[in-house]
Amino acid sequence: MSVALNIQGPPCSPSRSPSRSRSCSTGDQWLDFLTESREPDEVSKRMGPMIPRVPSEFREVEENKDCYEPRVVSIGPYHHGKKELEKMERLKSKLAGQFVQKERSIAEEMYRKVEELVGYARGCYAEELKHQFNDEKFTQMMFLDGNFLLEFLDGKLEKQKLRNEEVALVRRDLFLLENQLPFGVLLSLMRLRFRIEDQHLMAMFEHVFEHIHAIPLQRQSCGEIISKCLSKMPIALIVRSKSPSSEDIPYDIVDHLIELFYIKFIMIEPQTRSDLGTRWHWGTSWNRYHSVNELKKVGIHFKPSNTKVFPDVKFKPTLVLGALHIPPLSIDDSTKPLLLNLAAYEECSGEYSGLLTSYVCFMRSLIDQGEDVKELRSRGILRTTLGSDDEIAQLFKEMTTNLVPNPSAFMEVKNGVESHYRSTWKRWILDHWAPISTAVVKYSFIYGFVVSAIQAYLAETRKKPGFGNCSCPNATQIHP
Structure with a gap:
């Protein structure tokens, strides 16, 4: 029974197997070709041109x-x-x-x-x-x-x-x-x-990048404003990006402008990158997806983080509540093409961590409808100049069509959110928070009223004649 092989290799050469006395069969030829043509992963991860077509x-x-x-x-x-x-x-x-x-x-x-x-x-x-x-x-x-x-x-x-x-x-x-x-x-x-020197050339790219990926303006509390005024430090030194500086980027191995942007705003510090899942791991994944408003109901709040790196998302739990820190994002006509082309680059380059793709899918899991967009806007995480809240929600749905995230990306964040979401005692406190707080306020008011009445009575009693100034003859014996 013969088997036809669709993969063809080069013609069989006797010099490749000089120790073999028999003629080279089709199967031997094909197996030799597979062995000789395979490239180690450490030598080359790229399977196509440096500037590829979109898949x-x-x-x-x-x-x-x-x-x-x-x-x-x-x-x-x-x-x-x-x-x-x-x-x-x-x-x-x-x-x-x-x-x-x-x-x-x-x-x-x-x-x-x-x-x-x-x-x-x-x-x-x-x-x-x-x-x-x-x-x-x-x-x-x-x-x-x-x-x-x-x-x-x-x-x-x-x-x-x-x-x-x-x-x-x-x-x-x-x-x-x-x-x-x-x-x-x-x-x-x-x-x-x-x-001019290379570091000055890079400043030109930085200027263009500022227009492409600008951090939305954030509302500041009075405490933050006062703190910044007292520190007398420039705002540029206070709000620092965690993205690599110009001196840290290896320009000699950059292929094109898209890759330079990816290195600066997608790849993050090695010590924190491990939290995002740098390798594909199918053993764990976030099977449940919760929207912004679902998470808000269980006491998770949303705060903008002071970074421009897209995937630098953090979850910080407290005793009862939790805070999801997300890098701010401006959404305009160019946002969707930018994110999708970065995702296409990631796919073509063999960037196995899938950070950008996973980030877009993570944001899609948070944004299910216009109300979720509204909440993120109110928190300073999204700044939109493109359509209504419902249209922005639809935009994220369209972007994630056919995108496959790294299942282990954002694993620490997902586990933290899921743990908070499933916490029975935290849910119980939040569910009963209204009556508990009402009771506390009510009984605090009664307690305060009683204490105030007693204090007023004692103060009035002290003012009456003879109180504390006894004139009986044995007073000196009582109070020597």
Whole structure:
């Protein structure tokens, strides 16, 4: 009985098995190929190009299709030449022409650098583009796109008579997975163009990131305001992000802008990352999902944390109540594309912790309806400029379609919440808190009234003549 194998390997070579006297069978050939072609995990975790296509399971969700397509500008080859993006193509040529006219020698140096890197750059994209562009065409495209990115990072795009909406759409498009420039090309061009050290170049990325992921304004209590005034410290030193500083990021291994953003706002400190589940573990999972309002009923409150790192969620229990600390999130037109493209990057890169995907699914578990969004807004965790509370709830439902979280992510948080939720005595106290507090207030009032009456009686009695001043003859014997 013969078995047909669909996986084919290279032709059988006698030199591969010189000790074998018999001829190489089809099965031997296939088994040898499996052994020789396998790569160790520590050598390479990547199964595709550095700048991959968005996986098909992401694109097949109808409500999310537009989240992976550029609206106004293309970067790189995947969406190059689309008719709806022609306006920005003309602007790219205009900006490059102005730069060449002003800084001819630097422009020539930058173009030669792109020519040197063209082989590396071509290898960063999917194979189907191999014959679409020759080296000259590819170099020109990389030069124009790179110069456009530098103009944007340098804040000069706003001077090109673009509407605010167009600038916002450009910012959105630069954080799409399929719309990336190889970071090696971008960083080389920045060094030649601006002639400054890398740490100063990174400040330009920081400025763009501030617009992409800004912390919503938070209401402060009187105590917090007074404390900050007394400390006389700048607010920037008080509210510190736990994300890596520019000096901590290994720029030499960054592939593109999406990955740089991921390192800064998704990956967190090693000592706390273990709490989020850095490996897939199917033995434990959070089978019960509780919305914001369900958790609120059992005494769990929601507070914004002073961090920009998306997955840095903490649960802090008290004797009776509990507090879920969640990083603030601004929600606008670019939030959904940003989170979904980060999730797509996570899927393609082999980032096994699944932190961003798990974070989005965790937020979806909290947000079931508009009332949950309303509560998070009132607590300063969400700032929305996009539709109603019900529409925001629907947005999270759409984002999590086909997303598979790491079951062990946020395990410490989930266990803490679940333990609080299932605590019988805490539930009993909360269920009877109203009558208990009423009784305490009632009997405290009666007790206070009785004590006050006794004190008033004694005070009045002391004022009467003869009290404490006895005139009987034996008084001296009684009080020597």
